Amino acid sequence: MKNHRGCTQNISLNYNKQMKRTSNILIAAAVVSGAMLSACGKDNRKPGKHYMPDMGESRAYEFYSERLSTLKPVDGTVKRGELLPYHLKAVDTAQSNAVKNPLTLTKADLEEGKRLFNIYCGICHGSKLDGNGPLYNGGNGPYVAAPANLVSGPKAGYTEGRLFHVMTFGYNAMGSYASQLDKEQRWKVAAYIRSVQNDGANASAVASDSTQSAPAASAAAAPANDSTAASH
Numbered sequence: 003m004k005n006h007r008g009c010t011q012n013i014s015l016n017y018n019k020q021m022k023r024t025s026n027i028l029i030a031a032a033v034v035s036g037a038m039l040s041a042c043g044k045d046n047r048k049p050g051k052h053y054m055p056d057m058g059e060s061r062a063y064e065f066y067s068e069r070l071s072t073l074k075p076v077d078g079t080v081k082r083g084e085l086l087p088y089h090l091k092a093v094d095t096a097q098s099n100a101v102k103n104p105l106t107l108t109k110a111d112l113e114e115g116k117r118l119f120n121i122y123c124g125i126c127h128g129s130k131l132d133g134n135g136p137l138y139n140g141g142n143g144p145y146v147a148a149p150a151n152l153v154s155g156p157k158a159g160y161t162e163g164r165l166f167h168v169m170t171f172g173y174n175a176m177g178s179y180a181s182q183l184d185k186e187q188r189w190k191v192a193a194y195i196r197s198v199q200n201d202g203a204n205a206s207a208v209a210s211d212s213t214q215s216a217p218a219a220s221a222a223a224a225p226a227n228d229s230t231a232a233s234h
């Protein structure tokens with residue numbers, strides 16, 4: 003019995019101790035949660051503690067931030083290795099008339115210009131440059147917009163700068179050729195077009211190298227060569 007009573011007493015003692023411990027924990031929890039809740043009070047002007055803020059908000063260079071990633075180079079920036087910068091924009095047509103060909107062209111350059119023209123432009127403008135290439139074919143071709151006549155009429159008076167501008171940005175129904183022809187190639191094509199206009203009378207602007215008369219003369223003969231080339 004003694005043993006048994008002692009045993010019960012022990013049990014109740016333990017029980018009391020445990021109750022005390024539990025209530026202590028509860029009180030502590032209430033105090034902590036109370037403190038936390040008070041931190042979420044209505045007073046938002048005191049945001050509370052921020053643990054290691056530089057982990058949440060990086061101090062590193064924000065390369066992809068909206069502001070930096072959309073920045074464009076300053077107007078007039080010339081990229082490394084760029085030998086033929088061209089700063090005019092699509093709307094600057096009037097200024098383009100005055101732009102000079104920056105290349106010193108040789109006869110071989112004009113031949114290259116002709117080759118490129120026949121690849122990229124001839125399909126619409128014709129290998130005779132008369133605006134009647136196979137794709138248009140006098141209005142019977144699949145391409146409905148009439149390509150400009152580049153050897154007679156108002157377009158025959160275009161400067162190399164203007165021709166370069168049209169190739170760079172396109173014009174109305176005609177698209178830009180800037181992705182097919184690099185700047186050097188576009189200048190060569192422009193020089194070639196000038197060299198065959200008005201029976202070669204416009205070619206003087208091109209023949210600025212030592213073999214002056216040679217390219218002009220051969221360029222003047224180019225349309226005739228063209229027609230034989232076209233009949234292939």
Ligand code: HEC
Nearest residue numbers: 122123126147148149150157165168169173174175176179
């Ligand atoms: C897919 C057909 C097509 C090709 C290819 C094409 N053009 Fe054109 N081009 C046109 C048409 C169409 C027009 C007339 C646009 C208009 O007046 O609306 C035109 C107009 C022009 C003009 C006159 C622009 C003006 O100010 O009136 C020039 C110069 C010209 N092209 C040069 C070229 C050169 C150089 C190439 C080759 C790099 C070329 N085109 C390739 C269809 C073409």
